[in-house]
Amino acid sequence: QLSDQLSALQEQFNDLMQKVDAIYRATHDRKILHGSAGSSLTPNPPGSSTLIEHKPSFDCSAAYDDAFILVRQGEYQKAIDSFTIFIEKCKSHELVENALYWTGEAYYSLEQYDQAIAEFNKLISTYKSSLNTSRALYKLGRSHQELGRKSKAKEFYQRLVDEFGGTLEAEQANERLKELK
Secondary structure, three states: OHHHHHHHHHHHHHHHHHHHHHHHHHHHHHHHHHHHOOOEEEEOOOOOOOEEEEOOOOOHHHHHHHHHHHHHOOOHHHHHHHHHHHHHHOOOOOOHHHHHHHHHHHHHHOOOHHHHHHHHHHHHHHOOOOOOHHHHHHHHHHHHHHOOOHHHHHHHHHHHHHHOOOOHHHHHHHHHHHHOO
């Protein structure tokens, strides 16, 4: 029981650290962009009195942070929609792999396990060395377990134990494997 509580606390701690990191990035990025944020009005060439409105480009960091906050607030469908837009508009952004993970988490929270599986699989196949791989493998196992696919769940749990032994997720997967015997 203490082990389960410790695992839960570790997971909460990891989530909080990601949130702190996201808030720091949002604050830092917004300070840098402050002078160019919003629309600006620039005069036309000399001799013209009309003003041209320049719309700002899509702010990928702010979009990610806003979507992440929606996850933390439990607004899972809104978070999915926001992460989907972020991934579409910011294909090469460094946080796309995190967005895939959190999209999967949001689907999982909505008990839409097949969609969660699709997102976690996309993350693992696209970002083979992602820091989120062990967490995604665990959630793949959980999603399959929730759908009653015990053998598939065992497969992901075992892969997690084999490839990421010693991690919190591997320990949790080991416990799940014992339950599924």
